Amino acid sequence: MPSLDLTPGLITTREKVAEVYGGSVFSGGIVPAKASKKVFVYSDPAVGEKHGYTFDGWAESDEFGLLYLYTGAGGTGDQQLKRGNKVLLDTLDEAWQADGGQVHLFVANGKVPGKAEVSQRYVGQVVLDAAQPYEERKAPGSDDVMRWVFVFRLRPAEGATLALTEADEVPPATQTTVLDLPKATGAPKLPKAPAAPKTPKVAISTGAKDKPTEQHVTAQTVSHHAGGQRAVMRREGQLVAEFEKCLEAAGHEFKSFQITVKGESGALVPDLYDATENVLYEAKGAATRSNVRMAIGQLLDYRRHIKVPPGLRLAVLLPTPPTADVRDLLAAQNIAMVTQTESGFAGFPVS
Template identity: 50%
Template sequence: MASDHVELKPGLETTRAQLARAFGDEEAAERASQPGIVPMRKPFKKLFVFSDPHKSKEHGYNFDGWTEGDDLGPVFDYTGTGPTKNQVLSGLNGTLLNHQEQGLELHLFISDGHVKPGGAKKQRYVGRMVVDAEDPYQERWDYDTKDNLRLVYVFRLRPVELDQTDVRPSDAVQAATKTVVLPTPPKMEKPLGKPGAKSKKTEKHSTGQTVANVPGGERIVTRREGQLVTAFEAHLEKAGHTFNGFQIRVEGEDYVLTPDLYDATDHVLYEAKGLTTRPNVRMAIGQLADYRRHLDNADTLRVAVLLPSEPTSDVKALLKAEDVALVYRTADGFAGWPLAPEEA
């Protein structure tokens, strides 16, 4: 039975063992030493998430912490569990992703020093959170404990009540200490390791659009960009092209740049947009200009915008003036691909 009552108030300092005794069941002691996602289903129906931002610094990548957020408020980025190989959206990560459907209250803690005597890690309670309904996670790349590059999931957590949340500037995502350009494998449909394979996508990327209930009312969440990239990857694969992506951390910034697609065979960097509108094309032009500055052989790198349909003649003229190639989807493939020799 639960004992050692603990009242969860923002700023509370405790330990995982104390929390296990207070909220756990007969397996609580074992759970106290498990990974950073710890379900306490009976009788409290809680899910404890423990963030330790200092752990990943040994590899130079640190995704955990508060971000600027958006018009809905701040967001805490939390890296899922799984110390080796590619992380998966099942097991404990699946529990976190689906905590609301499972009826589990999500509570966030941050490691903050050690308890003396004994040396146990001190856990500071941040507050009750919820996985963002619109954009629940982002895919990032990191090195595991064996120094192998692997996929990780960074979950986007939002406070349930901001005034009941311990938000501190010191807990923000740490800025990169140097610029690092990391080539990443292509988005996969099947497990990594097989030539030309692609890893399974979630429903998040498989439908044209969906309606998400998030704070501020219903919002339409478009999925077209992901569909477009997936279709173009299949097109490249069929043509025998090698392709991948990049993850760019810029010195002094906490933001991660993630170009949509790099065709290594043709040395072309693509930025995809889900809508064929002037504002989207203008954004893509700016993004490509930003990305290419950080990539090797930038002087020979070609850049292109990938669109779901043919734009207007003046938008075409804009792209040509900026020396940006255009590829767009048609009923039977992609117009503008392969890029014409004069675009080289």
């Protein structure tokens, strides 16, 4: 019986993976293998580059550590949480994970010599970010028509070491652009999230993609995932979703923006822009000083880039009122405050 040891840095093919573990060779980038209780994710940043976007790759690490972005399935039209995209989202299910379910990430590694087949470099075992499994971004499809795509957020699985090279980093933007996001989406309905991994690690090499011998080095980044912070992130998403309902009930038009900055990778996406009242909101899941200070910085940064009518006002959206001194801080910066109450939102509409 054929065997294949999934060691980070391994160079293989989809055909070989399917031969050993099951799953289809031709079913897109997200391949379930039910018999072996695995889901294989095949990332190929070159596919997006053909259409003018480069979301796939190793993103800048955040407070939770390493983050790998992966664009969902669907070449034209708005992507849907169906088929492969749903398969990947469903890997958050605790029962599936408890039954031995695993997600494994591969990155395209050039053509197999003498064949049209693409070789695959095994990066390692990953999990979806438990608090924010995906973002929705605007990107052109294969028909050059702008549409919504899912950008899944992958983290190293507990105890996993990922073999990533510098070539895997998301490339910086070549120019600064601001796209209108005509619909603002709230927190997705997700399966019950598992506990966050405790100490994932990543091995980073400076070798090129086609040099597998340079993919095993000792430099590591260790991330400690804070469950409390993740709970705050979930509350933030729920808060935005509830506030969107409030805006809809008031007949307000709202949206957001997708900002890419020249020389930087990734995208900046403000939480909400109320076009009816010309107010830009940044939400936080807890009314602590550190959260409010972060919101202030984000709002000032976003304001520099977006093009809106004169008189833009800034506001923070919070689940509860902060301390008196933090309220004074917001007032000193001329930033309004809207807080959730049992019956709605205090401070809305912004005066």
